[in-house]
Amino acid sequence: MASSVSFLLLLCMAAVASAQLSPTFYDTSCPNALSTIKRAVTAAVNKENRMGASLLRLHFHDCFVQGCDGSVLLADTATFTGEQNALPNMKSLRGFDVIANIKSQVEAICKQTVSCADILAVAARDSVVALGGPSWTVPLGRRDSTTASSSLANSDLPPPFFNLTDLIGAFDKKGFTATDMVALSGAHTIGQGQCQNFRDHIYNDSNINPGYATSLKANCPRATGSGDTNLAPLDPTTSYTFDNAYYSNLLSQKGLFHSDQELFNGGSTDNTVRNFASSAAAFSSAFASAMVKMANLGPLTGSQGQIRLTCSKVN
Numbered sequence: 399m400a401s402s403v404s405f406l407l408l409l410c411m412a413a414v415a416s417a418q419l420s421p422t423f424y425d426t427s428c429p430n431a432l433s434t435i436k437r438a439v440t441a442a443v444n445k446e447n448r449m450g451a452s453l454l455r456l457h458f459h460d461c462f463v464q465g466c467d468g469s470v471l472l473a474d475t476a477t478f479t480g481e482q483n484a485l486p487n488m489k490s491l492r493g494f495d496v497i498a499n500i501k502s503q504v505e506a507i508c509k510q511t512v513s514c515a516d517i518l519a520v521a522a523r524d525s526v527v528a529l530g531g532p533s534w535t536v537p538l539g540r541r542d543s544t545t546a547s548s549s550l551a552n553s554d555l556p557p558p559f560f561n562l563t564d565l566i567g568a569f570d571k572k573g574f575t576a577t578d579m580v581a582l583s584g585a586h587t588i589g590q591g592q593c594q595n596f597r598d599h600i601y602n603d604s605n606i607n608p609g610y611a612t613s614l615k616a617n618c619p620r621a622t623g624s625g626d627t628n629l630a631p632l633d634p635t636t637s638y639t640f641d642n643a644y645y646s647n648l649l650s651q652k653g654l655f656h657s658d659q660e661l662f663n664g665g666s667t668d669n670t671v672r673n674f675a676s677s678a679a680a681f682s683s684a685f686a687s688a689m690v691k692m693a694n695l696g697p698l699t700g701s702q703g704q705i706r707l708t709c710s711k712v713n
Contacts (some may be wrong), residue, residue, distance in 0.1 A: 418699040419537035423516075428508035435517060438500045439524040442493075447638040449591025450525035452493035457522035458585070459487060459693065460515070462572065462687075463550045465696020467543035469513035471497060471709040484551035489627065490592060494710065496601075497521065499707050515540035515710035519693045529588055531640030534686035536693060541703035544712045558595040558655035562665045565657060572695060574688065580661055580670045581684035582692065586632040587644035591654050593618035594626040599656040605663050609650040610634070614654075630654060642682075645675035 424431045443450045461472040463481055470487070471494065472480040481487055497517060504512045516538050527533050556568040569579035600611040601620050617628045631637035632643050632654050645662075648671050653659030662671040674681040704713055 402675045414674050419539045421535045422562045428511045431512045435520045436524045439521050439629035440528050442496045443528040450529045453525040454522045456493050457518045461692050461695045462554050469543045469546040472546045473710040480546035481551040486555040511706050513540050513542045529640040532686045533683035541698040543703050544705045558657050560657045564661040578688040580667050581688045589632050593628040594596040596654050610652045615618045647673050
């Protein structure tokens with residue numbers, strides 16, 4: 399009984415925290431915050447179109463570990479081990495310099511007012527928009543954590559070898575439906591993946607287009623350790639446009655990761671994939687809704703946490 403009461407209390411606390419977020423949070427304290435973030439993101443994506451996917455991924459990897467609290471931005475020190483060198487993040491997370499630049503611009507107009515966690519949430523939305531995707535209203539008011547968890551990053555971030563049951567379970571743990579999971583996976587319509595993360599799929603799986611697999615093998619040798627960090631586009635058709643082509647690729651068995659193709663492999667999410675493949679509007683709506691839900695994962699609000707002066711370290 400005691401554990402049930404504690405669990406209910408945690409749920410109530412989470413609900414209260416989410417309710418404290420507001421899209422107008424900075425209207426008075428820093429009215430130019432959102433426009434400053436948007437300009438910086440647009441400039442960064444225009445300079446390197448891959449950066450849009452990197453910033454979106456940073457937000458996802460932040461929120462799935464300890465909630466949306468900027469913990470992923472904390473760099474390791476001699477006395478502190480953060481999330482950046484956990485297995486799902488090591489040598490693959492990028493965009494930290496862009497977030498640091500945005501933070502410095504925001505600090506210049508509003509001292510210690512806008513959190514790094516909020517900058518991540520807004521930058522993710524603005525990255526999607528910059529690449530032609532949907533927009534959504536971002537609730538604001540998150541504060542930054544003073545802790546991070548390498549172990550939670552290793553356990554909670556779904557790896558590219560997960561099967562459908564694993565994926566549904568990992569997202570359900572965070573309060574997402576299977577439809578939310580399929581919609582959020584659509585972020586793979588932009589960005590790139592490393593050879594070490596799709597090698598098993600192209601050499602050992604049968605549910606992959608043979609011609610597509612052959613084209614990937616040219617830059618991803620079978621031998622482990624050879625070409626591990628070589629890159630391939632997650633969406634081979636429109637790599638830097640945020641659209642619904644990812645789902646059409648799945649219908650043609652052209653998912654880059656094993657976990658991608660699991661969404662369309664004779665399982666319970668096949669019809670959702672078909673729906674998103676046939677309707678860009680349906681995908682855009684579901685993606686925007688799921689992103690708002692994700693940005694509400696476990697935020698620190700009120701007097702919790704802090705507003706970091708520098709995103710990579712605690713004050």
